[in-house]
Amino acid sequence: MKIYLSMDSAAKALGSEEVAVALSAALEARGETVEVIRVGSRGMVWLEPLLEIDRGQGREAWGPVAPEDVAGILAGEVESLGLTEEIPFFARQTRLTFARCGVIDPLSLPDYEAHGGLAGLRRAATMTGEAIIDEMKTSGLRGRGGAGFPTGIKWDTVRMAHADQKYIVCNADEGDSGTFADRMIMEGDPFCLIEGMAIAGLCTGATKGYVYTRSEYPDAVAVMREAIIRARAAGVLGDDVLGSGRAFDMEVRVGAGAYVCGEETSLLNSLEGKRGVVRAKPPLPALEGFLGKPTVVNNVISLATVPVIFEKGAQHFADFGLGRSRGTIPVQIAGNVKHGGLFETAFGMSLGDLVEDIGGGTASGRPVKAVQIGGPLGAYFGRDKFDTPFGYEEFDGQGGLIGHAGVVVFDDSADMLGMARFAMEFCAVESCGKCTPCRIGAVRGVETLDRIKQGDGAAVELLTDLCETMKDGSLCALGGFTPYPVMSALESFPEEFGLTKEAAE
Amino acid sequence: MNPQPRAPQALPEVGEEEIRPLIDRNLHLEGPLLPMLHDIQAAFGHIPETAVPMLAAALNLGRAEVHGVISFYHDFRKAPAGRHVLKICRAEACQSMGGEAMAERLLAQLGLDWHGTSADGRVTVEPVYCLGLCACAPAVMLDDTLMGRASEARLMAAVEGAEG
Numbered sequence: 248m249k250i251y252l253s254m255d256s257a258a259k260a261l262g263s264e265e266v267a268v269a270l271s272a273a274l275e276a277r278g279e280t281v282e283v284i285r286v287g288s289r290g291m292v293w294l295e296p297l298l299e300i301d302r303g304q305g306r307e308a309w310g311p312v313a314p315e316d317v318a319g320i321l322a323g324e325v326e327s328l329g330l331t332e333e334i335p336f337f338a339r340q341t342r343l344t345f346a347r348c349g350v351i352d353p354l355s356l357p358d359y360e361a362h363g364g365l366a367g368l369r370r371a372a373t374m375t376g377e378a379i380i381d382e383m384k385t386s387g388l389r390g391r392g393g394a395g396f397p398t399g400i401k402w403d404t405v406r407m408a409h410a411d412q413k414y415i416v417c418n419a420d421e422g423d424s425g426t427f428a429d430r431m432i433m434e435g436d437p438f439c440l441i442e443g444m445a446i447a448g449l450c451t452g453a454t455k456g457y458v459y460t461r462s463e464y465p466d467a468v469a470v471m472r473e474a475i476i477r478a479r480a481a482g483v484l485g486d487d488v489l490g491s492g493r494a495f496d497m498e499v500r501v502g503a504g505a506y507v508c509g510e511e512t513s514l515l516n517s518l519e520g521k522r523g524v525v526r527a528k529p530p531l532p533a534l535e536g537f538l539g540k541p542t543v544v545n546n547v548i549s550l551a552t553v554p555v556i557f558e559k560g561a562q563h564f565a566d567f568g569l570g571r572s573r574g575t576i577p578v579q580i581a582g583n584v585k586h587g588g589l590f591e592t593a594f595g596m597s598l599g600d601l602v603e604d605i606g607g608g609t610a611s612g613r614p615v616k617a618v619q620i621g622g623p624l625g626a627y628f629g630r631d632k633f634d635t636p637f638g639y640e641e642f643d644g645q646g647g648l649i650g651h652a653g654v655v656v657f658d659d660s661a662d663m664l665g666m667a668r669f670a671m672e673f674c675a676v677e678s679c680g681k682c683t684p685c686r687i688g689a690v691r692g693v694e695t696l697d698r699i700k701q702g703d704g705a706a707v708e709l710l711t712d713l714c715e716t717m718k719d720g721s722l723c724a725l726g727g728f729t730p731y732p733v734m735s736a737l738e739s740f741p742e743e744f745g746l747t748k749e750a751a752e
Numbered sequence: 753m754n755p756q757p758r759a760p761q762a763l764p765e766v767g768e769e770e771i772r773p774l775i776d777r778n779l780h781l782e783g784p785l786l787p788m789l790h791d792i793q794a795a796f797g798h799i800p801e802t803a804v805p806m807l808a809a810a811l812n813l814g815r816a817e818v819h820g821v822i823s824f825y826h827d828f829r830k831a832p833a834g835r836h837v838l839k840i841c842r843a844e845a846c847q848s849m850g851g852e853a854m855a856e857r858l859l860a861q862l863g864l865d866w867h868g869t870s871a872d873g874r875v876t877v878e879p880v881y882c883l884g885l886c887a888c889a890p891a892v893m894l895d896d897t898l899m900g901r902a903s904e905a906r907l908m909a910a911v912e913g914a915e916g
């Protein structure tokens with residue numbers, strides 16, 4: 248018999264540590280010595296803390312578990328949810344990137360290897376940089392941080408650059424509300440990110456990597472740091488990566504509470520120890536990045552998806568998806584939703600299915616009013632856009648973006664003018680200050696929305712103009728995309744801004 | 753709890769000899785300033801003014817530049833916070849679950865505004881924009897402990913139960 252208990256931050260926030268204490272007490276009382284394995288999260292956050300018991304017939308699940316439930320569960324008096332992998336939310340997923348997350352002990356390299364880990368790196372180590380690029384291009388993988396740029400092309404630019412030093416920088420700044428996929432992988436399967444970064448290093452000739460993450464993620468920092476130490480001890484990192492004769496090593500750096508540092512050039516400045524101000528492009532980071540050297544900057548999920556591409560083959564990955572959105576995407580269903588969590592699926596499922604069917608509708612039981620997709624710079628979609636299939640181009644076509652694939656659900660009590668105001672306020676708080684339309688425009692935006700709230704209908708036109716100015720005159724997407732949530736709220740819910748539906752169109 | 757904001761206090765004195773090793777142990781890094789600032793803040797709860805000229809000298813920067821970096825980031829403090837720091841998420845997913853109303857009621861009970869510290873120096877309340885707990889909102893962090901599906905009552909109990 249084996250017992251598994253999640254130790255993901257979300258599980259901890261819902262009481263997993265109290266369950267762990269109750270579990271050891273109950274086992275002792277029963278005089279049993281059973282191995283309790285602490286794992287990452289399966290992603291079914293509404294069931295956390297999730298406890299699994301394997302009595303030789305697969306892992307059965309109980310959740311959410313309270314400390315007082317434990318004795319009964321061990322005594323066989325509490326009915327389980329059945330096998331974890333047969334719970335519909337889980338069974339309906341295609342888990343490629345997250346295949347091991349919640350399954351294995353995150354810090355056991357032998358477990359990692361037993362579940363397919365390192366096979367991709369071993370294969371990549373026998374390939375030329377060029378062949379690795381071909382494989383990446385075949386996979387169709389596009390950046391999961393927001394912009395959706397083809398990862399293989401970015402790597403090729405760095406590979407072709409001549410320099411005495413190149414870098415792989417993992418963007419683990421995950422600041423978007425509604426997202427936690429990066430955190431889950433770092434806490435639940437850190438070797439997967441290490442392996443992906445090592446493959447990027449072998450491909451491009453970069454010998455040093457950095458994971459830049461947020462100070463709000465102390466557990467992820469601790470797990471990543473320990474995993475790096477273990478990977479180094481096992482020769483996965485270091486002067487001779489898995490005996491390939493090539494070097495790659497990495498470390499974790501922690502940000503200091505600035506949303507804009509998720510923007511790649513701001514991130515590089517921050518990593519260098521400067522103010523996190525956005526840099527003008529060109530030069531591209533791929534040519535002049537960290538300390539002026541050629542640098543790959545990729546999101547955690549982009550990099551953590553690389554190992555499975557090399558393990559199972561690029562074509563296997565590319566066979567999933569829709570249009571130019573290939574492979575799978577870990578959709579994070581959050582906010583006012585009954586079944587919140589991480590749902591990895593091939594691109595193409597409709598937004599409505601994700602929210603109503605997979606997510607089960609709202610937690611409050613009231614009707615869904617709107618969802619915001621892609622974080623604080625993403626648009627609000629009303630139910631009229633629920634047919635939109637999950638894909639980069641498909642969302643773009645509806646005036647939205649998928650960003651880092653966070654979906655935040657709101658019920659009918661949501662105040663959309665208030666949400667538009669918040670978008671402007673957030674932009675004002677987090678602006679790096681480099682351009683006027685963002686720095687000043689966002690403050691004006693808050694004031695203008697306050698006027699609209701007080702019934703000043705003329706201010707709506709002002710707001711529209713202001714959004715145009717921010718879109719056109721901002722250097723990065725913080726100022727440039729804040730108009731998305733604002734204008735989409737206005738266009739989908741004009742009556743909340745004192746307009747009739749026709750006037751808004 | 754006393755609703756008066758805390759009276760300004762003299763900043764604790766921190767000597768150069770206490771700061772020096774925190775600078776030295778990071779000197780070998782590429783881009784060492786943030787790691788140094790994090791270590792200093794972890795040790796003293798804020799970035800003492802004494803540290804600024806030392807950092808400037810160690811990294812060959814102007815003092816204004818070092819100040820500029822410290823002030824850019826929300827995390828770094830010029831003065832220590834209360835003995836406990838309560839960070840309440842104000843981002844969208846938490847708002848969708850009533851996080852703002854919860855935060856307002858809690859602040860009212862404590863007699864504080866955002867960034868305020870209680871008169872007895874026990875707790876500072878700060879906004880945070882997403883803790884990655886958006887599927888179990890509203891979320892807060894009290895010192896190092898995370899709480900999901902937070903309610904005002906549980907939060908108040910946690911704040912009152914925190915030692916010191």
Ligand SMILES: Cc1cc2nc3c(=O)[nH]c(=O)nc-3n(C[C@H](O)[C@H](O)[C@H](O)COP(=O)(O)O)c2cc1C
Pocket residue numbers: 389390391392393394395396398418419420421422423506507508509510511512544545546547549550723724725
């Ligand atoms: C304001 C702002 C915040 C961003 N935050 C993040 C972030 O937290 N994580 C991330 O991976 N990308 C973020 N991005 C996108 C990055 O600039 C960049 O496109 C990404 O790291 C590239 O990696 P990818 O190609 O793997 O997606 C942000 C962009 C902007 C404008």
Ligand code: SF4
Pocket residue numbers: 507525677678679680681682683685686721722723724725726727
């Ligand atoms: S848009 Fe805003 S955050 Fe982006 S560079 Fe300009 S001022 Fe900085």
Ligand code: FES
Pocket residue numbers: 423424425426841842843844845846881882883884885886889890891
């Ligand atoms: S929005 Fe509050 S934890 Fe993410």
